[in-house]
Amino acid sequence: MNVIFLRLKLQxxxxxxxxxxxxxxxxxxxxxxxxxxxxxxxxxSYTPHKIxxxxxxxxxxxxxSEDVTHGLYIDGYGLETKAHPGQDGSITFVAGKTGxxxxxxxxxxxxxxxxMVGNLIxxxxxxxxxxxxxxxxxxxxxGVVIFxxxxx
Amino acid sequence: xxxxKLFGLIDLDWRFELTKFKLIRVLFKSRWFPLLxxxxxxxxxxxxxxxxxxxxxxxxxxxxxxxxxxxxxxxxLMLVLVPVFSRTWCMMCPFPIFGDWFQRRRLFGVxxxxxxxxxxxxxKFLKNMWIMNIGFLITTFFSGFFTVRPLATFIxxxxxxxxxxxxxxxxxxxxxxxxxxxxxxFQGLYSQFAASEIRRKDPEICRKHTLKTCYxxxxxxxxxxxxxxxxxxxxxxxxxxCLECFKTCPHDNxxxxxxxxxxxxxxxxxxxxxxxxxxxxxxxxxxxxLMFYSVFQGPWGVLKDMVRAxxxxxxxxxxxxxxxxxxxxxxxxxxxxxxxxxxxxxxKDVPLKKIFVSFxxxxxxxxxxVWIGFSFGIILPNxxxxxxxISDPFAWGWNVLGTANFPWTPVFTGLLGYLQGxxxxxxxxxxxxxxxxxxxxxxxxxxxxxxxxxPILVFLTLITxxxxxxxxx
Numbered sequence: 066m067n068v069i070f071l072r073l074k075l076q077x078x079x080x081x082x083x084x085x086x087x088x089x090x091x092x093x094x095x096x097x098x099x100x101x102x103x104x105x106x107x108x109x110s111y112t113p114h115k116i117x118x119x120x121x122x123x124x125x126x127x128x129x130s131e132d133v134t135h136g137l138y139i140d141g142y143g144l145e146t147k148a149h150p151g152q153d154g155s156i157t158f159v160a161g162k163t164g165x166x167x168x169x170x171x172x173x174x175x176x177x178x179x180x181m182v183g184n185l186i187x188x189x190x191x192x193x194x195x196x197x198x199x200x201x202x203x204x205x206x207x208g209v210v211i212f213x214x215x216x217x
Numbered sequence: 218x219x220x221x222k223l224f225g226l227i228d229l230d231w232r233f234e235l236t237k238f239k240l241i242r243v244l245f246k247s248r249w250f251p252l253l254x255x256x257x258x259x260x261x262x263x264x265x266x267x268x269x270x271x272x273x274x275x276x277x278x279x280x281x282x283x284x285x286x287x288x289x290x291x292x293x294l295m296l297v298l299v300p301v302f303s304r305t306w307c308m309m310c311p312f313p314i315f316g317d318w319f320q321r322r323r324l325f326g327v328x329x330x331x332x333x334x335x336x337x338x339x340x341k342f343l344k345n346m347w348i349m350n351i352g353f354l355i356t357t358f359f360s361g362f363f364t365v366r367p368l369a370t371f372i373x374x375x376x377x378x379x380x381x382x383x384x385x386x387x388x389x390x391x392x393x394x395x396x397x398x399x400x401x402x403f404q405g406l407y408s409q410f411a412a413s414e415i416r417r418k419d420p421e422i423c424r425k426h427t428l429k430t431c432y433x434x435x436x437x438x439x440x441x442x443x444x445x446x447x448x449x450x451x452x453x454x455x456x457x458x459c460l461e462c463f464k465t466c467p468h469d470n471x472x473x474x475x476x477x478x479x480x481x482x483x484x485x486x487x488x489x490x491x492x493x494x495x496x497x498x499x500x501x502x503x504x505x506x507l508m509f510y511s512v513f514q515g516p517w518g519v520l521k522d523m524v525r526a527x528x529x530x531x532x533x534x535x536x537x538x539x540x541x542x543x544x545x546x547x548x549x550x551x552x553x554x555x556x557x558x559x560x561x562x563x564x565k566d567v568p569l570k571k572i573f574v575s576f577x578x579x580x581x582x583x584x585x586x587v588w589i590g591f592s593f594g595i596i597l598p599n600x601x602x603x604x605x606x607i608s609d610p611f612a613w614g615w616n617v618l619g620t621a622n623f624p625w626t627p628v629f630t631g632l633l634g635y636l637q638g639x640x641x642x643x644x645x646x647x648x649x650x651x652x653x654x655x656x657x658x659x660x661x662x663x664x665x666x667x668x669x670x671x672p673i674l675v676f677l678t679l680i681t682x683x684x685x686x687x688x689x690x
Binding site (some may be wrong): 107109110111112140142143164165167169176178180182192197199204212 | 277278279361365366512513514515516517518519521522525598599625627630631633634635638641642645646649650653667670671674675677678681682685686689690
């Protein structure tokens with residue numbers, strides 16, 4: 066039994082290591098660019114609602130309000146800007162952390178305010194890939210354990 | 218034969234009795250408990266109703282009622298109360314207190330003899346979760362109003378309290394809690410996973426005790442208000458933890474135990490069989506979780522407009538899609554995987570309904586995990602509003618605790634994705650561990666159980682990946 070578990074652990078570790086090293090390699094392959102996005106804020110959504118950049122990119126977000134005052138706070142980065150109608154807000158930052166981050170309105174703008182969110186995705190999204198692999202490894206691993214148990 | 222251990226670590230029969238500690242035992246046997254908790258919550262709900270009625274700021278995030286019910290209460294329920302302490306909310310819930318008060322003609326102490334009211338028996342064909350299933354699903358149709366409009370929250374909570382009282386006048390004991398309350402159904406379902414339980418300690422003592430005071434009541438307490446047989450029930454699903462059985466048992470034979478999570482999911486006895494109404498509760502809860510996450514924590518403005526009913530067409534599309542997904546599409550896909558399970562197993566004698574219903578219980582841990590992940594997404598960004606509203610509950614400019622001007626402060630939202638991913642994995646593991654045991658219960662031979670398990674394993678993996686994508690993908 067212990068040998069089976071050891072093998073399984075080894076296989077899972079190998080898969081995770083391969084993906085991590087692959088991701089690391091991929092992140093070096095991305096050219097770091099300057100990227101600009103104009104985000105329009107209107108009760109209770111952002112357009113575009115999804116921003117995709119690569120790790121290391123210098124990102125500038127201009128927030129344009131189309132109705133009332135809105136804010137934009139980026140989880141994980143802790144950055145914030147506000148836009149009043151006719152007066153835009155702006156944030157510039159280097160996307161140093163990878164993953165999916167929610168950006169959310171930081172100024173109470175109406176009844177649906179807490180749900181006014183968008184997504185910043187900084188690739189490569191290692192966190193997601195690693196979790197996917199873990200789930201697949203657990204699923205496959207549990208199947209292998211179940212079938213091997215009966216052979217013993 | 219060795220003991221059955223969850224993950225090879227925790228003996229499924231392991232129990233640790235908390236009521237062996239005198240303080241807890243005395244507390245559970247006292248008539249003041251849980252009455253004091255109920256009265257405290259009644260006070261809180263009076264404030265909630267008042268603040269919801271009075272409205273305050275137009276936005277719900279600055280309303281005491283909305284924040285306490287939809288942020289604090291909901292998160293506490295899903296993160297702590299249900300997964301750890303089973304139906305402890307039912308223990309302290311103030312909704313049925315007026316019905317109880319009327320039936321018993323007193324708030325404290327024990328009324329001997331017949332209870333007041335019509336005391337009718339609940340219709341037999343409705344003794345299931347269907348009303349709660351449909352009621353809760355319909356309630357979620359209005360979530361775009363309840364969770365943001367103070368008056369809508371007032372109407373919902375006021376309506377539930379009124380209904381609990383009216384049904385208390387007509388039907389016996391806690392019929393409302395058992396068969397109607399929209400909060401009761403999902404608590405019952407997910408409490409099967411809970412890490413604690415109330416059970417009798419020694420079955421032999423119960424067998425010899427012919428009076429069955431736990432069911433009939435005595436001068437110390439009422440017969441089980443939830444109409445259970447405390448001396449024999451084996452699942453948390455319908456135990457509202459009112460603690461009357463602790464008070465009425467003359468032998469101190471009721472106990473409150475810690476246990477391995479999820480053991481009720483493996484219970485399938487003649488008296489407490491797995492049921493299709495409970496199976497549907499699992500699908501509905503998973504369907505609602507998917508809808509809620511997409512609407513409230515997803516970035517799609519079009520969905521938010523539909524839920525807010527900015528156009529009637531959009532709103533009707535939303536509720537139709539929501540109902541169709543939870544009641545037809547999700548169960549339909551699961552039925553397909555159940556059918557595949559039977560094909561893979563090679564045993565065509567096992568009824569498809571049995572496979573479908575039994576395997577649907579594997580969605581209990583995963584569903585709870587999804588709701589916990591969703592709850593992290595509520596509390597971490599929005600929790601700081603609570604500091605504001607407890608200091609100024611009616612938006613009258615009070616600053617009772619000095620925190621009324623505390624700014625909106627998201628807490629650990631950078632870790633949200635990690636927490637959600639890790640939670641999904643943990644509960645996915647529980648679903649797998651318990652699921653294969655269910656497979657062994659369904660199919661008579663181990664090889665059939667192994668092969669029959671594969672399609673369900675694939676289904677659970679796909680569902681986990683879908684939610685993972687929604688959370689962090």
